[in-house]
Amino acid sequence: MSQVDLNMASSEIAATHKARLDTRGRQSFWSVVIIAPALSAVLLFFAGFGLANDSLLKLATINVIAGLGVGLFCGGTGILSLAHISFFGIGAYVASWFTIPPAIKGFLLPSMPFAIQQADWPLWLALVPAVAAAVLVGLLTGVVMRRLRDTAAVIASFGFLIISYLLFIGLKPLTNGKQSLYSIPRDALGWPLILVALVVALIVAYAAKASIAGRNAEATREDEQAARSIGIVSDNSILFLWVVSAAIMGLAGALFVHVVGVAAPSAFYLDKTFALIVMVIIGGYRSLTGAVVGAVIVTFAEEVFKKTEEFLGGFAGQELIGGIIMPQVFGLTALAFSVMILLVLYYRPDGIAGYKEVATLPWVQRRLDGWFGTANSNIAPAHYRVSETARLKTVDLHKSYGGFVAMSGTNLEVKAGQIVGLIGPNGAGKSTFINVITGNLFATSGSISLNDQDATLWSANKLAKSGMGRTFQNIRVFGSLTVLENVLTAVNVARPELGSVVAEDKARAWLHALNLDAVAQTSAEALAYGDQRRLEIARALALEPDFLLLDEPVAGMNHQETEALTALLRQVVADIGCGILLVEHDLPMVMALCDHIYVVNKGEQIADGTPAEIRADPVVIEAYIGQELDDPH
Numbered sequence: 001m002s003q004v005d006l007n008m009a010s011s012e013i014a015a016t017h018k019a020r021l022d023t024r025g026r027q028s029f030w031s032v033v034i035i036a037p038a039l040s041a042v043l044l045f046f047a048g049f050g051l052a053n054d055s056l057l058k059l060a061t062i063n064v065i066a067g068l069g070v071g072l073f074c075g076g077t078g079i080l081s082l083a084h085i086s087f088f089g090i091g092a093y094v095a096s097w098f099t100i101p102p103a104i105k106g107f108l109l110p111s112m113p114f115a116i117q118q119a120d121w122p123l124w125l126a127l128v129p130a131v132a133a134a135v136l137v138g139l140l141t142g143v144v145m146r147r148l149r150d151t152a153a154v155i156a157s158f159g160f161l162i163i164s165y166l167l168f169i170g171l172k173p174l175t176n177g178k179q180s181l182y183s184i185p186r187d188a189l190g191w192p193l194i195l196v197a198l199v200v201a202l203i204v205a206y207a208a209k210a211s212i213a214g215r216n217a218e219a220t221r222e223d224e225q226a227a228r229s230i231g232i233v234s235d236n237s238i239l240f241l242w243v244v245s246a247a248i249m250g251l252a253g254a255l256f257v258h259v260v261g262v263a264a265p266s267a268f269y270l271d272k273t274f275a276l277i278v279m280v281i282i283g284g285y286r287s288l289t290g291a292v293v294g295a296v297i298v299t300f301a302e303e304v305f306k307k308t309e310e311f312l313g314g315f316a317g318q319e320l321i322g323g324i325i326m327p328q329v330f331g332l333t334a335l336a337f338s339v340m341i342l343l344v345l346y347y348r349p350d351g352i353a354g355y356k357e358v359a360t361l362p363w364v365q366r367r368l369d370g371w372f373g374t375a376n377s378n379i380a381p382a383h384y385r386v387s388e389t390a391r392l393k394t395v396d397l398h399k400s401y402g403g404f405v406a407m408s409g410t411n412l413e414v415k416a417g418q419i420v421g422l423i424g425p426n427g428a429g430k431s432t433f434i435n436v437i438t439g440n441l442f443a444t445s446g447s448i449s450l451n452d453q454d455a456t457l458w459s460a461n462k463l464a465k466s467g468m469g470r471t472f473q474n475i476r477v478f479g480s481l482t483v484l485e486n487v488l489t490a491v492n493v494a495r496p497e498l499g500s501v502v503a504e505d506k507a508r509a510w511l512h513a514l515n516l517d518a519v520a521q522t523s524a525e526a527l528a529y530g531d532q533r534r535l536e537i538a539r540a541l542a543l544e545p546d547f548l549l550l551d552e553p554v555a556g557m558n559h560q561e562t563e564a565l566t567a568l569l570r571q572v573v574a575d576i577g578c579g580i581l582l583v584e585h586d587l588p589m590v591m592a593l594c595d596h597i598y599v600v601n602k603g604e605q606i607a608d609g610t611p612a613e614i615r616a617d618p619v620v621i622e623a624y625i626g627q628e629l630d631d632p633h
């Protein structure tokens with residue numbers, strides 16, 4: 001690391017940053033500005049000149065809308081949802097109730113309430129109850145989905161798919177069951193309406209992705225423990241994405257049945273689910289641009305595969321060269337899609353678009369930067385002040401894993417403005433201690449008090465919001481988020497009242513303080529270890545904690561980086577007045593930096609005192625046989 005710059009005393013820090021494209025809000029805005037007119041122009045060109053079948057073009061557009069819905073949820077949360085086609089089906093049925101001519105409804109759905117039976121609405125109006133119904137079911141099912149992660153979430157979504165399919169069949173008075181709803185007016189869906197729906201879906205999906213909830217869900221997707229350590233609980237963010245994506249799917253389904261003219265349960269089940277998965281995997285489920293690309297590719301590829309299947313079917317039973325009889329060809333489309341998925345997963349696991357949105361493709365970004373240039377802005381320094389009375393204290397803290405005692409009777413105190421060390425050989429229980437006092441593990445017995453409040457049973461996110469910032473022994477940054485976004489997540493928690501521009505400036509100020517400005521736009525996972533460790537510190541400081549708990553912050557750093565970080569930590573304490581608890585194997589650093597040191601060994605607290613006292617303590621020397629306790633500075 002080059003020189004540390006935490007110039008808290010200066011009144012202002014001048015920072016240079018890109019004016020337009022350095023945050024997700026602007027990237028999303030420009031992505032919509034590029035995709036919406038470009039896609040609309042291509043569709044109208046093909047439709048206007050009769051270059052492609054009108055229905056196929058409309059289905060492609062609807063697939064793009066559906067792809068945005070699924071991509072928003074799956075990309076934002078990392079959960080592969082198999083349930084989204086259910087919302088598509090709900091939108092389809094509900095819109096049909098209001099657009100099928102009343103006379104036909106009287107025959108198909110005789111027990112339907114009279115008001116709905118008499119309704120003969122234009123499609124644009126019928127979209128309102130269709131989307132509302134999808135939102136309502138999204139809210140109901142979201143109560144469960146918001147609590148689930150990983151495989152459990154996928155299986156639950158599969159359960160929803162099966163239940164909704166059975167309901168589509170079973171609720172005959174509403175759906176006409178397997179006999180299907182037909183006579184859905186196909187002429188109700190003109191190009192103006194479908195293009196407006198596309199633009200609305202693009203705006204809603206990109207706005208949801210750029211929102212704080214969207215970013216928090218992504219942070220959780222990347223690392224839930226780290227997200228909780230800065231006070232983020234993503235249950236509500238997941239619910240938000242679930243409901244917004246359900247609304248988009250409801251819209252797509254309502255449009256879909258007005259292209260095909262029929263609503264049948266089988267259209268909202270496994271085949272369509274598979275097609276949606278193919279779209280998001282091929283396009284790239286972590287970006288909405290990927291969903292758009294995937295939807296376009298899959299729609300047209302499906303048409304080509306079907307035509308090929310028909311063509312080959314014409315030769316079935318005929319003799320080919322060498323006396324081979326041409327077999328009947330079944331399932332070529334599904335087979336071809338499966339092969340496409342395998343090829344994409346093998347060569348490009350993140351899909352064609354990867355993490356990129358169209359506005360962040362290098363040549364698009366260069367062009368936009370060329371047009372709009374960069375801006376210099378004066379950013380207030382990253383600064384806050386911790387109360388001098390702040391105090392963190394543990395009394396007789398124990399932690400056992402089953403029968404194994406990892407920590408027994410730890411009594412430790414950190415005051416505002418103090419740097420306290422916690423040292424001990426490998427396996428002594430240091431990380432266990434940090435995990436217990438940050439709420440990642442619960443103590444078996446004993447108590448934790450934070451600023452004179454009993455915090456023993458507080459959750460990790462409550463502790464984070466109440467003044468505990470931490471870093472991890474095994475680095476936990478939000479890998480696919482940019483460095484700026486990593487810090488912004490914490491700024492939004494610490495200062496929810498700040499508008500987006502001020503919050504971004506605050507995040508930039510922390511990056512500047514930690515000498516990370518140059519990599520603000522880099523994905524965190526692409527940084528060198530030393531930079532990642534400093535990013536974790538920047539993220540923890542952006543939470544404006546009273547106490548900063550650092551678990552081996554210089555592991556993986558070279559000598560200069562260690563020196564620079566040591567200077568930085570001194571400056572943080574001097575300028576901000578927070579307390580630091582430092583767990584570190586670099587004993588010379590601990591000796592040079594700490595005001596007070598606690599020593600643990602095999603879970604027991606064996607000593608505490610000033611660096612001089614610890615250096616001279618025979619019990620400590622014995623625990624550290626062969627190690628250098630001297631301060632070389």
Ligand SMILES: Nc1ncnc2c1ncn2[C@@H]1O[C@H](COP(=O)(O)OP(=O)(O)OP(=O)(O)O)[C@@H](O)[C@H]1O
Binds near residue numbers: 406430431432473
């Ligand atoms: N989840 C767990 N389940 C069972 N035992 C655990 C668990 N986590 C840690 N331990 C054990 O508890 C003891 C203390 O581990 P801990 O990671 O807290 O030590 P440490 O002092 O941080 O070590 P190091 O310096 O190597 O990181 C070790 O013996 C470890 O194997």
